[in-house]
Amino acid sequence: MYGISGYSNGYHQDQQQQHSSEEKRGGGRRRRGGRRSRHRHDFGVSDHHHQQQHYQNDEKQEQKSPPSCTDFDMAYFHSYAHVGIHEEMIKDRVRTDTYRAAIMEHQSFIEGKVVMDVGCGTGILSIFCAQAGAKRVYAVDASDIALQANEVVKANNLAEKIIVLHGRVEDVEIDEEVDVIISEWMGYMLLYESMLGSVITARDRWLKHGGLILPSTATLYMAPITHPDRYNDSIEFWRNVYGIDMSAMLQLAKQCAFEEPCVETITGENVLTWPHVVKHVDCYTIQHDELESVSTRYKFQSMMRAPLHGFAFWFDVEFSGPANSPTNNPIPSLLIGTSNNNHMDGVQKKKRANPNEALVLSTAPEDPPTHWQQTLIYFYDPIDVEQDQIIEGSLTLSQSKENRRFMNIHLEYSSGGRSYVKESVMR
Numbered sequence: 229m230y231g232i233s234g235y236s237n238g239y240h241q242d243q244q245q246q247h248s249s250e251e252k253r254g255g256g257r258r259r260r261g262g263r264r265s266r267h268r269h270d271f272g273v274s275d276h277h278h279q280q281q282h283y284q285n286d287e288k289q290e291q292k293s294p295p296s297c298t299d300f301d302m303a304y305f306h307s308y309a310h311v312g313i314h315e316e317m318i319k320d321r322v323r324t325d326t327y328r329a330a331i332m333e334h335q336s337f338i339e340g341k342v343v344m345d346v347g348c349g350t351g352i353l354s355i356f357c358a359q360a361g362a363k364r365v366y367a368v369d370a371s372d373i374a375l376q377a378n379e380v381v382k383a384n385n386l387a388e389k390i391i392v393l394h395g396r397v398e399d400v401e402i403d404e405e406v407d408v409i410i411s412e413w414m415g416y417m418l419l420y421e422s423m424l425g426s427v428i429t430a431r432d433r434w435l436k437h438g439g440l441i442l443p444s445t446a447t448l449y450m451a452p453i454t455h456p457d458r459y460n461d462s463i464e465f466w467r468n469v470y471g472i473d474m475s476a477m478l479q480l481a482k483q484c485a486f487e488e489p490c491v492e493t494i495t496g497e498n499v500l501t502w503p504h505v506v507k508h509v510d511c512y513t514i515q516h517d518e519l520e521s522v523s524t525r526y527k528f529q530s531m532m533r534a535p536l537h538g539f540a541f542w543f544d545v546e547f548s549g550p551a552n553s554p555t556n557n558p559i560p561s562l563l564i565g566t567s568n569n570n571h572m573d574g575v576q577k578k579k580r581a582n583p584n585e586a587l588v589l590s591t592a593p594e595d596p597p598t599h600w601q602q603t604l605i606y607f608y609d610p611i612d613v614e615q616d617q618i619i620e621g622s623l624t625l626s627q628s629k630e631n632r633r634f635m636n637i638h639l640e641y642s643s644g645g646r647s648y649v650k651e652s653v654m655r
């Protein structure tokens with residue numbers, strides 16, 4: 229199911245029902261971002277441009293060539309051809325309502341303007357932009373879901389405004405610059421799927437100087453967690469099964485449950501202290517090479533005595549206009565008050581400070597749940613920590629060389645005088 233060419237996201241009808249129980253058991257998997265693809269079809273203006281490898285004009289030819297479309301990418305796009313993944317995203321009201329609110333809040337930047345929707349899926353964000361008065365929307369998607377998007381656009385009498393391009397944003401051609409780029413690119417743990425690179429490509433190819441990018445910033449956080457219920461349910465359970473001592477299963481149970489990152493929902497009560505900023509992304513300035521590998525050092529002081537079971541990761545994104553964009557305001561509003569460091573990575577976030585009142589889509593444990601949930605990296609064995617005990621170490625997230633959509637995770641942690649290393653792959 230999870231082999232390299234398998235890429236199953238559980239969207240086959242028979243698998244879908246298994247999600248909630250699998251997630252509780254720790255076998256739950258990412259539901260977006262993988263799998264296979266077949267043929268492509270073009271719509272509208274893309275007919276004669278589709279899959280062209282050349283940039284739009286001479287200036288842009290200075291840019292590095294886009295990555296070629298690998299079998300892994302084809303599998304990834306194919307996974308997005310399934311209705312289930314789009315249903316789940318659209319039914320995530322926190323996500324979809326926040327995007328719609330952001331579009332409406334930035335109506336003055338969109339009305340009468342040209343928009344590109346990078347990875348349009350069913351076309352929902354493109355349609356919101358058309359409703360906000362966009363003059364023209366280029367809705368780009370490499371998955372066969374673009375065929376459906378085109379039908380949805382036609383059924384809503386928006387074919388004059390929304391041009392669906394079926395192809396990779398790296399390959400399609402359009403004949404004009406755009407005023408606005410919108411994209412829902414965030415994967416689990418923010419960077420899984422590596423779709424942000426495609427937004428960078430679109431920005432560098434087509435965004436006008438001073439143009440708007442929604443969302444404008446993104447921040448990945450981590451924090452130590454305690455989760456006795458989860459540990460007992462998956463591990464301690466084996467100590468006494470119908471009165472039988474099955475402790476011989478313990479090692480295997482730990483390996484199977486905790487070898488890979490788990491996508492699960494926790495609450496604020498599981499979190500032992502304030503989160504640490506792993507990576508802050510400014511969508512106006514981020515470069516491809518910054519995404520190949522992200523490293524941080526962290527130091528936490530537990531606010532309570534508890535068994536430490538691992539770390540949780542979550543992210544938020546902020547929707548700011550160009551005037552408030554970090555390009556003009558180097559301190560993202562979300563983090564004002566926590567540091568005067570322009571490099572936000574490594575900052576510990578004590579509380580949300582948002583003087584710009586920018587709209588935020590948060591996947592934090594204390595906020596309403598989303599389909600991203602949180603990503604948990606569990607230790608094989610818990611560490612008992614006292615109140616105020618230091619938990620410190622380092623983390624490196626890197627794109628897998630084999631498949632850049634997979635993420636290698638190298639975690640070093642120490643507490644109470646002992647040090648540990650955990651390597652895992654999110655695939």
Ligand SMILES: C[S@@+](CC[C@H](N)C(=O)[O-])C[C@H]1O[C@@H](n2cnc3c(N)ncnc32)[C@H](O)[C@@H]1O
Nearest residue numbers: 308347348349368369370371395396397412426
């Ligand atoms: C997370 S979904 C978002 C879909 C839709 N925008 C929404 O909000 O419901 C991301 C979409 O981007 C598409 N995508 C990812 N990378 C792409 C690329 N490089 N070029 C074109 N489409 C891409 C995927 O096929 C998928 O349909």
